[in-house]
Amino acid sequence: MAEAGKAPVLSATPTVLAAWFCPFAQRTLIAFHAKAKPAADFTIHEITHDDLYSKPAWFTDLNPAGLIPVIAWNPQAAAAAAAAAATGDTAAGDSAAAAVVPAAVCCAVPAAVCCAVPGAVSIKESLVCNDYIEDAYPEPPLLPADAVGRAAARLLIQRFGDKFVPSFYKLLVTQDAAGQAAAAAVLESELAWLMQHMDAARPFALSGQLSLVDCAVVPFLLRLHIVEHYRGFQGHKQRGVAERLQRYLQAAEQHPAVAASMYHPQGLDYKQQLLLSYARYADGSANSLMAREAKAKK
Ligand SMILES: N[C@@H](CCC(=O)N[C@@H](CS)C(=O)NCC(=O)O)C(=O)O
Numbered sequence: 001m002a003e004a005g006k007a008p009v010l011s012a013t014p015t016v017l018a019a020w021f022c023p024f025a026q027r028t029l030i031a032f033h034a035k036a037k038p039a040a041d042f043t044i045h046e047i048t049h050d051d052l053y054s055k056p057a058w059f060t061d062l063n064p065a066g067l068i069p070v071i072a073w074n075p076q077a078a079a080a081a082a083a084a085a086a087t088g089d090t091a092a093g094d095s096a097a098a099a100v101v102p103a104a105v106c107c108a109v110p111a112a113v114c115c116a117v118p119g120a121v122s123i124k125e126s127l128v129c130n131d132y133i134e135d136a137y138p139e140p141p142l143l144p145a146d147a148v149g150r151a152a153a154r155l156l157i158q159r160f161g162d163k164f165v166p167s168f169y170k171l172l173v174t175q176d177a178a179g180q181a182a183a184a185a186v187l188e189s190e191l192a193w194l195m196q197h198m199d200a201a202r203p204f205a206l207s208g209q210l211s212l213v214d215c216a217v218v219p220f221l222l223r224l225h226i227v228e229h230y231r232g233f234q235g236h237k238q239r240g241v242a243e244r245l246q247r248y249l250q251a252a253e254q255h256p257a258v259a260a261s262m263y264h265p266q267g268l269d270y271k272q273q274l275l276l277s278y279a280r281y282a283d284g285s286a287n288s289l290m291a292r293e294a295k296a297k298k
Pocket residue numbers: 021022023024025052053066067068069124125126127287288289290
C-alpha cells in the first residue's frame with residue numbers, strides 16, 4: 001500500500017489538491033498552469049491514492065465531500081505569520097496556516113466556500129474551480145470576450161459534463177456486453193457531437209487559443225485509449241471524428257499548460273500508468289463516487 005501523505009499547509013496563495021490520475025483535478029491544473037506559475041503563484045498538493053479514498057480528517061476538513069480538485073488558501077496566513085514574526089513567536093509563524101486564526105473568521109467568507117480549517121477558503125468542483133480561476137486571474141482570458149461566445153463555451157462544457165463524462169464511466173464500469181454497447185454508442189455520438197461543435201479550422205475548441213472548454217474536455221479525451229483498451233471502443237476512429245480529434249489532441253498536448261498537467265509523480269509513462277490506474281473501474285471493483293454513480297445509472 002502506498003504511504004499516506006501529509007496535510008497541506010495552507011498559505012495566502014492557493015493550494016490545489018490534485019492527483020496525477022484524476023481528470024477532474026487535471027481540468028483545474030490546466031486552467032491554473034495557463035494563468036499562473038506553480039510554486040510562485042500556486043502550490044500543487046498531490047494527494048495519495050490512499051488518502052483520496054480513506055479520506056483523513058484533514059482532507060474532509062477541506063472538502064466534506066472527499067473529492068478533488070479543491071483550491072484552498074488561508075487569507076489570514078500572511079498576516080498571522082507577520083504578527084508571529086513581530087512578536088518573535090516563530091513556532092506560531094511556521095504553522096500560521098494550521099489554525100492561528102480563530103474559527104469565527106470563517107464567517108467572513110460565504111458559507112459555501114468556508115471549511116473546517118479556521119479562516120480558510122475552500123473551492124470545490126472542477127468546473128467551479130475553473131470559473132474561479134478565470135475570474136481571479138484575468139490574463140490570459142480563457143473565455144471569449146463576447147457574451148454569445150461565452151454562452152457557446154458554457155453550453156459545450158455543460159453538455160460534455162452531462163453526457164460524455166457519465167457515459168465514459170458507464171462504459172468502463174459496466175460488465176455486461178449489452179450495457180457496454182449502449183454506453184459506447186452514447187460515448188461515440190457525444191464525441192461526434194463535440195467534434196462537430198468545435199471550431200473546425202483552428203487548433204482549439206473555440207479558436208486558436210486555449211479556453212475553459214479545452215480545460216474541461218481535454219483530460220477525458222486524453223483517456224480514450226483507456227476505453228479502447230478495456231472495452232474495444234473505436235468511436236475516436238470514426239469518419240468525421242478521427243482527423244479533427246487527432247489535430248486537436250496534438251495541439252492540446254503541445255500547449256504548455258496541458259503538457260504540465262500530464263505527469264506521473266515517479267516519472268513513469270503517463271498514458272501507460274493511466275491505463276493501469278483504471279483497471280479497477282474495468283473489473284467492476286472501483287468504489288469511487290463516479291464508479292458508484294455510473295453503476296447506479298440506468
Ligand atoms: N464533480 C466533481 C468530481 C470529482 C471527482 O470525482 N474526483 C475524484 C478523483 S478523479 C475523487 O475525488 N474521487 C474520490 C471518491 O470518489 O471518493 C468535480 O467535477 O470536481
